[in-house]
Amino acid sequence: MNTTARGSKALAIASLAALTLSACGGDAEDGDSVNLRFTWWGGDARHSYTQELIDAFEDEHPHITISPEFGSWEGYWDSLATQSAGRDTPDIIQMDLMYIREYIENGQLLELDQVDTSAFPEELVNTGTQDGALYGMPIGSTSLTIAANPDVFKEAGVQMPDDDTWTWEELAQIATEISENSEGAYGLARPFNDAGFEIWLRQNYGTGQVTEDGELAWEPEDAVGYFEMLGDLQDSGAIPSASQVNEDRGAALEQTLIATGGAAMDTWWNTQLISLSANEGVELVPLKLPSETGSVEDAQMYYKASMFYSVYAGTDHPEEAQLFVDFLVNSQEAGELQQLERGIPGNEDAREAIRDDLDERELRILESNEELEDIVSASPPMAPEGFSAVQEIVWRYEEEFLFGRASAEEAAQRMHGEIESALR
Structure with missing residues (x-):
């Protein structure tokens, strides 16, 4: 909007x-x-x-x-x-x-x-x-998950991870190896979006995007590490180019990389995996989010209405x-x-x-x-007025960074400023 x-x-x-x-x-x-x-x-x-x-x-x-x-x-x-x-x-x-x-x-x-x-x-x-x-x-409820395609893992000769113990570093290593070993498939379809950013903040700083009072709960410097992680994924070839990420986000659900066998992993809400698995030969399975510590109890996953x-x-x-x-x-x-x-x-x-x-x-x-x-943690506070703009803002700055139009520090600063303005 x-x-x-x-x-x-x-x-x-x-x-x-x-x-x-x-x-x-x-x-x-x-x-x-x-x-x-x-x-x-x-x-x-x-x-x-x-x-x-x-x-x-x-x-x-x-x-x-x-x-x-x-x-x-x-x-x-x-x-x-x-x-x-x-x-x-x-x-x-x-x-x-x-x-x-x-x-x-x-x-x-x-x-x-x-x-x-x-x-x-x-x-x-x-x-x-x-x-x-x-x-x-x-x-009903849903939870954020890593949608995984076991067939792409198998074709790349890479074992499925233990999602009770894997870390963000292991996710990056696995995604890189799949991209290197595959013809026409990436380890990870795209960045982790606003919901993945929420999880990352919760794991690293003990707070999500907003407070109970509807105020922004993080500072620009808190997001620098998130963008640096995306940069490492880009440099290793674990994710597609910025233009491919942009194209994938604009594609119909059944035409996305994860739905067509073009990627081994992507971040979605778990009930969406049913529609994403509709194409013949594609059967996605849900994996828990990785953690910083290697313990699923620290993954800060939650139920969303x-x-x-x-x-x-x-x-x-x-x-x-x-x-x-x-x-x-x-x-x-x-x-x-x-x-x-x-x-x-x-x-x-x-x-x-x-x-x-x-x-x-x-x-x-x-x-x-x-x-x-x-193992789930408390759900995030009820979103304040203006929060509907956050998804588009996070997506845009993920792509601005991947296109090389902003450094990690610049992307974090500008993203923070736009979200803060949207919530006023």
Whole structure:
């Protein structure tokens, strides 16, 4: 999102915050007609099964009608901000971690005090909680992983690493060896992105990108070592050229290097490996992130809420809206239809109910996510307003450095300055 669009969105949200939000009228009783608008982003598969969920809910509650509003990620947030500024916000909103805090702080989300959270881990529920109140009901979880292609390892004559003990140095050595031994494949597809940078900061400095108060938690000098690591990977041939990295980031998911056998490793959220393995002959497996110490307990991995359901603070029907959210996260129908499409189910009962229905690839992702339960660290603080710009900023300065347009010190300084400005 460019600065102008981001500023327009923030202004639209802030303008709504100045208005007094109140539920107009009481909740409809059984027999009275209630209409709720529900908005979400996603692809065709998500749209299709979500409509089935709506139909199932309406069958159980004939007096409630759910009007669907959906589209792709591109444009979703600008559209939602425009609706919010015009006091035309849908009643139920599929919400993302990058935006939820600004919607909470601008008074647009209802406290979810009637949604049953008993089947969800407390740590996951806390990701949608601020000041003790739940504003975003987590749908599922995901975790950052190194997506690995065992076939590329085998063709290069390189053993798969022990991901309980490997270090960043070992990752670099393995990636370099694969690039040297392969024809047309790299050890590592590209840099580690903003989420990988978060992990790197946590391991090296004990803090991630932002504080609980939404302030930037690192200084420019803290990022110099990160860029120097990228420089070593570039010099050794472990990663492609800067232009190839740029091209790979702009490619469709199924055309990326990791999805086409053009790289042995890349950094992704674990549930994305299902789509990345869709091409014939490509079967990716998740590896834990390396650590500085060689101990997986120090890898500072964490569970991220895949997405949330939130309710508009100005809805005319807060009880019915929460009833629908409860259905979406707790019903058997939701678990069976959704499976892993909106993340690893946060509802532990739903997770067990679908386990036998998953294919080998999906089960591997589910089990690898569960294996982290004893080693994960606390999730990062709720992202402040403006944090949605961070991914693009980190990506850009990774490439600026790899193109040789900035030194490690310059890239760290400029990246820090831009992120700091974005969060103001």
